[in-house]
Amino acid sequence: xxxxxxxxxxxVMEKIFQICDRVAPTDSTVLIQGESxxxxxxxxxxxHARSRRANNPFIAVNCGAIPAxxxxxxxxxxxxxxxxxxxxxxxxxxxxxxxxxxFLDEIGEMPPxxxxxxxxxxxxREIRPVGADRTVRVDVRVIAATxxxxxxxxxxxxFREDLFYRLQVIPITIPPLRERRSDIPLFVQYFLDxxxxxxxxxxxxxSDEAMVHLWEYDWPGNVRELENLIERxxxxxxxxxIRVENLPPNIRTFISDKKIPRPTLTDEGIDLNRAxxxxxxxxxxxxLRRTKGNKQAAARLLGLKRTTLVAKLRRKANSxxxxxxx
Amino acid sequence: MSDAxxxxxxxxxxxxxxxxxxxxxxxxxxxxxxxxxxGAQALxxxxxxxxxxxxxxxxxxxxxxxxxCRKMRADERLRQxxxxxxxxxxxxxxxxxxxxxxxSEFLTKPVNRRELFTRIDAQLxxxxxxxxxxxxxxxxxxxxxxxxxD
Numbered sequence: 478x479x480x481x482x483x484x485x486x487x488x489v490m491e492k493i494f495q496i497c498d499r500v501a502p503t504d505s506t507v508l509i510q511g512e513s514x515x516x517x518x519x520x521x522x523x524x525h526a527r528s529r530r531a532n533n534p535f536i537a538v539n540c541g542a543i544p545a546x547x548x549x550x551x552x553x554x555x556x557x558x559x560x561x562x563x564x565x566x567x568x569x570x571x572x573x574x575x576x577x578x579x580f581l582d583e584i585g586e587m588p589p590x591x592x593x594x595x596x597x598x599x600x601x602r603e604i605r606p607v608g609a610d611r612t613v614r615v616d617v618r619v620i621a622a623t624x625x626x627x628x629x630x631x632x633x634x635x636f637r638e639d640l641f642y643r644l645q646v647i648p649i650t651i652p653p654l655r656e657r658r659s660d661i662p663l664f665v666q667y668f669l670d671x672x673x674x675x676x677x678x679x680x681x682x683x684s685d686e687a688m689v690h691l692w693e694y695d696w697p698g699n700v701r702e703l704e705n706l707i708e709r710x711x712x713x714x715x716x717x718x719i720r721v722e723n724l725p726p727n728i729r730t731f732i733s734d735k736k737i738p739r740p741t742l743t744d745e746g747i748d749l750n751r752a753x754x755x756x757x758x759x760x761x762x763x764x765l766r767r768t769k770g771n772k773q774a775a776a777r778l779l780g781l782k783r784t785t786l787v788a789k790l791r792r793k794a795n796s797x798x799x800x801x802x803x
Numbered sequence: 804m805s806d807a808x809x810x811x812x813x814x815x816x817x818x819x820x821x822x823x824x825x826x827x828x829x830x831x832x833x834x835x836x837x838x839x840x841x842g843a844q845a846l847x848x849x850x851x852x853x854x855x856x857x858x859x860x861x862x863x864x865x866x867x868x869x870x871x872c873r874k875m876r877a878d879e880r881l882r883q884x885x886x887x888x889x890x891x892x893x894x895x896x897x898x899x900x901x902x903x904x905x906x907s908e909f910l911t912k913p914v915n916r917r918e919l920f921t922r923i924d925a926q927l928x929x930x931x932x933x934x935x936x937x938x939x940x941x942x943x944x945x946x947x948x949x950x951x952x953d
Contacts, residue, residue: 689898
């Protein structure tokens with residue numbers, strides 16, 4: 478069954494689904510890259526659902542969630558007595574996926590020894606269960622995904638170059654939500670409709686102001702974070718309207734933080750004088766804006782003498798193109 | 804900054820001083836900038852210039868920034884160019900209209916330099932991604948594409 482998926486209107490997403498529609502009927506290996514929560518598995522399911530394999534299994538494996546020493550037997554199965562605890566022969570996920578698609582998520586976490594074996598599977602279309610002296614033919618389409626920069630991992634020797642090129646026959650990179658902000662209102666409405674339909678009573682709606690806050694937020698957890706929030710807001714809504722005050726504090730304050738970002742102390746350190754100066758200039762600008770440029774009134778708002786404010790403005794003018802404001 | 808994140812940026816503002824400061828800041832980061840002093844001039848410029856990102860002031864005499872966005876959205880060739888709105892007018896109505904018009908970013912003046920370049924970089928990153936995807940689209944649309952029989 479084709480997954481419910483909201484494609485978005487952003488031109489990049491149009492291209493992604495154009496690629497998906499074209500490659501779905503083929504058996505090409507696809508490598509999907511993108512930050513956590515961008516919907517990589519949904520895209521993989523979409524390709525599977527539109528392929529000739531749609532009526533066969535779609536098996537998702539999180540390579541980062543299975544201990545390295547177990548991953549091989551999970552993927553390829555094992556023979557009885559292959560290792561301590563292998564009391565019976567067991568099929569691997571590749572065999573369960575036979576005729577269908579296997580989705581290898583977090584492929585960048587796969588241990589090097591297993592990378593060699595996966596490469597062999599892709600080349601020979603056969604697997605060798607752990608402890609077996611025979612191979613088993615499999616008909617499985619591989620779709621891999623990662624939130625790592627695999628080409629950088631190849632350069633650093635962490636990921637095999639030959640496997641990388643074998644996987645990325647069709648490369649698809651899904652942009653983070655903050656790079657396709659125009660799609661956010663569409664997603665909000667989609668998830669509102671979805672979660673409203675799962676509960677009785679009047680549908681919950683969102684105020685314009687709350688929608689603007691969601692639109693401007695950067696969504697580090699991407700679409701997954703957005704859906705989780707909408708689901709929670711729908712469940713917790715008391716009067717059927719999501720307002721700004723119902724949003725989490727980090728989203729409520731995001732717009733004001735964007736104007737005057739919180740100072741962050743990175744590992745590289747910070748120029749404290751510059752940061753303090755930046756903060757000072759912002760407040761001066763704000764005071765001048767509120768007082769429509771009246772320096773006397775602005776100085777009063779800031780608790781300064783007019784002459785002090787004028788001196789600060791002169792210093793600011795001298796450094797304005799290097800500093801923080803324009 | 805990596806070469807991959809350098810762009811050609813159109814600065815639209817009726818305030819000469821703001822244009823000068825922005826142009827200098829953009830040059831220091833390795834970007835190429837061109838400028839327009841009004842909304843009408845910006846639309847005219849876009850008819851013959853290819854740009855990656857537009858830094859657009861909202862409050863300008865004649866055609867304001869939001870109207871420029873509206874006209875761009877109605878033009879198939881221009882609708883995909885990301886717009887970063889820069890404005891001292893940060894009331895809800897302006898923000899909501901910017902959202903409806905598909906604006907990429909909304910920054911309130913005075914604009915924080917770090918914020919501005921973070922947002923420009925994000926749009927240039929999306930541009931690069933779009934180029935990569937276009938190459939993949941071309942690859943998969945070839946009749947003898949390897950994907951067919953792979």
